[in-house]
Amino acid sequence: xxxxxxxxxxxxxxxxxxxxxxxxxxxxxxxxxxxxxxxxxxxxxxxxxxxxxxxxxxxxxxxxxxxxxxxxxxxxxxxxxxxxxxxxxxxxxxxxxxxxxxxxxxxxxxxxxxxxxxxxxxxxxxxxxxxxxxxxxxxxxxxxxxxxxxxxxxxxxxxxxxxxxxxxxxxxxxxxxxxxxxxxxxxxxxxxxxxxxxxxxxxxxxxxxxxxxxxxxxxxxxxxxxxxxxxxxxxxxxxxxxxxxxxxxxxxxxxxxxxxxxxxxxxxxxxxxxxxxxxxxxxxxxx
Amino acid sequence: xxxxxxxxxxxxxxxxxxxxxxxxxxxxxxxxxxxxxxxxxxxxxxxxxxxxxxxxxxxxxxxxxxxxxxxxxxxxxxxxxxxxxxxxxxxxxxxxxxxxxxxxxxxxxxxxxxxxxxxxxxxxxxxxxxxxxxxxxxxxxxxxxxxxxxxxxxxxxxxxxxxxxxxxxxxxxxxxxxxxxxxxxxxxxxxxxxxxxxxxxxxxxxxxxxxxxxxxxxxxxxxxxxxxxxxxxxxxxxxxxxxxxxxxxxxxxxxxxxxxxxxxxxxxxxxxxxxxxxxxxxxxxxxxxxxxxxxxxxxxxxxxxxxxxxxxxxxxxx
Ligand SMILES: Nc1ncnc2c1ncn2[C@@H]1O[C@H](COP(=O)(O)OP(=O)(O)O)[C@@H](O)[C@H]1O
Ligand SMILES: [Mg+2]
Numbered sequence: 001x002x003x004x005x006x007x008x009x010x011x012x013x014x015x016x017x018x019x020x021x022x023x024x025x026x027x028x029x030x031x032x033x034x035x036x037x038x039x040x041x042x043x044x045x046x047x048x049x050x051x052x053x054x055x056x057x058x059x060x061x062x063x064x065x066x067x068x069x070x071x072x073x074x075x076x077x078x079x080x081x082x083x084x085x086x087x088x089x090x091x092x093x094x095x096x097x098x099x100x101x102x103x104x105x106x107x108x109x110x111x112x113x114x115x116x117x118x119x120x121x122x123x124x125x126x127x128x129x130x131x132x133x134x135x136x137x138x139x140x141x142x143x144x145x146x147x148x149x150x151x152x153x154x155x156x157x158x159x160x161x162x163x164x165x166x167x168x169x170x171x172x173x174x175x176x177x178x179x180x181x182x183x184x185x186x187x188x189x190x191x192x193x194x195x196x197x198x199x200x201x202x203x204x205x206x207x208x209x210x211x212x213x214x215x216x217x218x219x220x221x222x223x224x225x226x227x228x229x230x231x232x233x234x235x236x237x238x239x240x241x242x243x244x245x246x247x248x249x250x251x252x253x254x255x256x257x258x259x260x261x262x263x264x265x266x267x268x269x270x271x272x273x274x275x276x277x278x279x280x281x282x283x284x285x286x287x
Numbered sequence: 288x289x290x291x292x293x294x295x296x297x298x299x300x301x302x303x304x305x306x307x308x309x310x311x312x313x314x315x316x317x318x319x320x321x322x323x324x325x326x327x328x329x330x331x332x333x334x335x336x337x338x339x340x341x342x343x344x345x346x347x348x349x350x351x352x353x354x355x356x357x358x359x360x361x362x363x364x365x366x367x368x369x370x371x372x373x374x375x376x377x378x379x380x381x382x383x384x385x386x387x388x389x390x391x392x393x394x395x396x397x398x399x400x401x402x403x404x405x406x407x408x409x410x411x412x413x414x415x416x417x418x419x420x421x422x423x424x425x426x427x428x429x430x431x432x433x434x435x436x437x438x439x440x441x442x443x444x445x446x447x448x449x450x451x452x453x454x455x456x457x458x459x460x461x462x463x464x465x466x467x468x469x470x471x472x473x474x475x476x477x478x479x480x481x482x483x484x485x486x487x488x489x490x491x492x493x494x495x496x497x498x499x500x501x502x503x504x505x506x507x508x509x510x511x512x513x514x515x516x517x518x519x520x521x522x523x524x525x526x527x528x529x530x531x532x533x534x535x536x537x538x539x540x541x542x543x544x545x546x547x548x549x550x551x552x553x554x555x556x557x558x559x560x561x562x563x564x565x566x567x568x569x570x571x572x573x574x575x576x577x578x579x580x581x582x583x584x585x586x587x588x589x590x591x592x593x594x595x596x597x598x599x600x601x602x603x604x605x
Contacts, residue, residue, distance in 0.1 A: 124487060138495060
């Protein structure tokens with residue numbers, strides 16, 4: 001996948017041979033930095049010591065086998081885990097230098113800046129228009145012309161042409177792929193800084209998937225995107241950097257827990273992974 | 288038959304492998320149970336309509352609805368049912384003013400704000416409250432609520448609305464009816480709210496909604512049909528409740544919705560008159576059934592209105 005580097009790598013080619021080579025693995029302008037992030041569900045230690053940084057206007061993919069904590073890590077980034085009563089987070093997640101788990105942080109303010117798209121398309125059972133306008137309305141955004149905002153969000157999500165004549169129709173009438181793009185439109189209507197996507201294509205057919213992938217490449221110009229995917233080809237196609245997680249035994253107790261194995265440029269992960277486990281996984285030799 | 292033609296492999300049969308007698312018996316039993324429910328309903332209606340029709344041979348329908356007074360037990364009885372209808376309306380009105388917002392509020396609290404533990408305690412508590420016999424509420428009204436209101440009549444808001452009431456008055460009945468149906472409204476509403484798919488709530492939170500916004504913009508619209516059902520259930524219970532209104536609102540057929548007046552409701556009339564000494568076959572005797580039939584119609588209308596409302600306003604999630 002050499003074209004991937006040309007299209008997406010934020011690091012100019014020349015850096016590959018310089019001393020910066022080791023540095024290039026980490027984004028220079030991170031939006032998020034996690035430090036010793038640990039998440040527990042009750043007594044269960046779901047992820048252990050995740051140190052990651054996510055670059056601005058980059059697409060970062062989180063990959064790994066089911067149950068390794070990809071969704072859990074993603075949901076820490078906009079404090080969605082707060083909705084799960086048993087979930088507990090330790091360590092720090094700093095967003096532009098602010099700890100989003102800090103004492104005086106309002107999770108609602110966090111979520112207003114960090115949008116999310118879920119695995120199963122979840123439009124509200126309202127009109128297409130009201131779905132897109134929902135975020136701006138609840139957040140009290142100052143909107144001069146809601147119609148324009150709805151149009152630009154739908155255009156941004158590559159859905160406008162398909163729905164412009166039926167904005168008042170119920171969103172449930174759309175196909176799965178259209179619903180998912182509507183959810184993306186809804187997420188970007190609040191003009192977030194980051195868009196988190198948790199397996200956004202896993203409920204979609206290949207054509208709808210392709211559309212969403214093309215859309216992600218578009219969105220990357222304006223947003224920072226972090227995507228969980230269990231589809232390695234997808235990670236290879238769309239992302240700039242890839243973090244590989246896996247399930248490991250804790251050395252002290254032998255309990256299973258999710259951990260970050262390797263984090264690097266996507267090309268590096270897929271062409272010359274440093275860790276044996278990564279290599280096994282991406283080559284399909286994972287047991 | 289055609290299935291056992293020559294080219295099908297030996298031993299392949301797609302015909303039923305057993306006669307499934309047990310399943311058939313169960314289906315028959317279920318059918319009979321459903322049939323019994325329908326037949327009993329029809330029997331009730333017939334048993335009610337026959338004597339009610341008898342009543343209307345003595346008193347015309349127009350007379351029933353236009354006469355000003357309700358004095359069925361006097362020497363020259365008059366049957367103006369509007370008095371009873373208004374009495375029921377008044378008591379139910381106050382009960383709804385209390386129970387609908389309180390019940391809905393309790394449901395929203397339980398569903399959106401209460402911690403898991405608190406909900407684990409509150410929900411069964413509500414269900415126990417639902418099961419308290421209504422005579423207990425009647426006693427609660429007479430022994431506690433009515434005297435409390437009466438004694439403090441001048442020191443709180445209703446005092447501005449009129450004279451100190453006697454021992455029986457609309458507000459006491461309405462408040463206790465309201466308290467009685469709060470658990471029904473809260474519990475049924477919360478069941479409907481809990482059925483909202485997690486994905487919708489996550490979507491709403493993910494867009495930066497506050498809890499209140501999630502409740503009012505996503506959960507309540509999505510659960511609307513269940514919420515309306517809870518209102519109708521509560522309303523029907525309030526309309527049909529007898530002992531509370533008889534004890535707390537009295538037996539004076541006033542045409543009033545003022546909180547301090549006593550009124551006579553349809554159910555209170557039925558309950559009181561059918562336990563008193565009335566001669567079989569008199570117009571008064573038959574009037575019990577006429578009022579009963581009217582009660583039936585009122586409940587039916589409430590249900591129909593609610594169905595229409597739900598059709599118009601609900602948001603259907605997948
Ligand atoms: N709400 C929850 N309560 C308890 N355990 C959970 C919950 N969500 C996830 N887990 C557990 O945490 C681990 C990581 O889950 P998740 O982050 O969903 O994995 P992935 O997205 O990589 O498949 C799994 O073992 C899963 O069973
Ligand atoms: Mg997941």
